[in-house]
Amino acid sequence: MPTEDNFYLRVFAVVRRIPRGKVATYGQVAALAGTPRAARIVGWALRTQAKKDVPWHRVLNTSGMISIENMNAPKEEQARLLELEGVVIERKAGNLFVDLKKYGWSAIV
DNA sequence: AGCCTGACTCGGA
């Protein structure tokens, strides 16, 4: 697998392709980026560049739950951004969930 | 160059 910055670029490119009002999982983005097992790297990539021109808030874990707890990007902020796009956020036990069946994005476009 | 850590995931107990 490539170990260049291109991986990041690909990740960003994939994330940018996520339509407004839709969400994708880390694993999915990683797969689209060319490395199915690099879900963690995706999160990392987003974390290093978060708050740029990439809709990082559209990326969630495989459960549709926001894993962020005490990071630079508060989950509340992510929830707000998603709600602005029409995505319904479900709050359960202090965690934020998104209905992937409804808002999940299909890579096959 | 080597070890630790992490916005993840999957599989077994």
Add this chain to the structure above:
DNA sequence: CTCCGAGCCAGGC
């Protein structure tokens, strides 16, 4: 069904 552990890739120290 829930909890715990191992696997994975890349970056930081």
